[in-house]
Amino acid sequence: MVGKFIVVEGIDKSGKTTVALKVKEYLQKYKKSIHCMSFPERTTEIGKILNKFLSKKIKLPNETVHLLFSANRWEFAKEISEKRKDQIILCDRYYLSGLSYSIVNGLDEEWCEFSDKGLPKPDLTIFIDIKPTEVVCRKGFGEEIYECSEYQKKVYEVLKINVLKSKEFMIIDGNLSIEEIVENISLSILNLK
Template sequence: MATEQEERGALIVFEGLDRSGKSTQAKRLVEKIINSGRMAVLQAFPDRQSPVGEMIDRYLRGEIDMDEHALHLLFSADRFLKKKMIKQHIAQGVDVVCDRYCYSGVSYSLAKGLPEEWVRVTDQGLPKPDIVLFFQVSPEVAAARGGFGNERLETAELQAKVGKIMPTLRDDAFWKSVNADGTPDAVEKEVFQLYKELDRSQPLEVLEKI
C-alpha cells in the first residue's frame, strides 16, 4: 500500500454561484492542507494574469465586448493552458484546488443561450476532478454579500439562470453538495471532512463528458 508521501495529488474543484463563498473556502482549504503536512496549490479560473485570462478579465470588467462563442472558447482555452501544470502537480503528490472549472464555463454559456451540444464538448480532455464541491446558496443570499454586481456576469437574472443549470451538470460519482449558507467556520469544517474522505487509489482520469 502506498505511503502518504507516495500518494498522488488530488484535483479538487469548487463550483457554485458568484458570492457563494467558494473562493474564500478554496483558500482556506489550501492553507489547511499545507498545515496538515501535504502540499497544495490554488488555481483560480479564469487565470487573469495569463494572456488569455487578461482578455477575459477585460471583458468581465466591461472594457471590451466579445462574441459569446469566442468568449466561451477563451474560458476553455484558459483551462487547457493549465492542463500540463495540473497533471504535473498531481503526479508529484501536490493537491490542486480550483476555484471554478469547466462546469462554470458550461453553465454560464448555456445560461446565455449558446448551443448545448457544442458548449458541452469544448472542455473534454481536461483532467477529471476527484471531487467537485458544489456550493449551494440562494441567488438572494449571494446577492446580499459584498461585491455582487461589480462585474458584467454578476446580474441577478443571469445568476438565477446559472443557479438552475449548474445542478443539471452534476455527476453523483464525484460531486458533493456543501451548504454555503452556513458560517465560514462551519463550511470549512464540512469541506475538510469531504477532503479527508478522498480516494487517491486510482490514477487521475480524463474528463470525457460534461
C-alpha cells in the same frame, strides 16, 4: 502522497475563493501539499482578454467568450496533470462553470462541451449551494458582467444540474458558517480514496 484535483463551484460571490484558501490552511495542518488555482486565470494573455470582458471594458460574442474560457483552462491542463500526481489542487471554478454560463447565454450544450473534452477531470467537485438572493448584498456584487440577480438565478439552476451529473460531487450548504463549510470540505478531501 497521491494527489487529488478538487474543484469548488458555485455562483458568483458564493464564497468559492475564500473557501478554497481556508481549506488550504486547514489541510496544511495535516502536512498536505496544496496548490490553489482559479479560473479564469487572469494573468495570461487569454486571461487578460477575459478580464477586460468580465469587467465590461470590451464586448465579445458568446461563442468567443466560451472558447476563451476553455482556452484559459487548456493553458493549465498540463500543470494540473503534473501537480495532481503528488499535490492536492484546489481549483476555484472549472469547466462546469464555463458550460453552465454558456448554456444560460443560449449556446448549445454539446457544442460547449466539445472544447473542454480531454481536460483533466476532477476527483471531486464541490458545489457551494447558496441561492442568488443570498449573495446580491455581498461586497463587489454587480461589478462584473454576469453579476445580476436574475442571471445568477439561471446559472445556479444549470450549474447545480451539471454538478449532479459529475462522477464525484459534494453539495454543501452555503448558508453554514465558514468554519463549518471549511471543516466539512476538508474532512471530505482527507477521506478521499
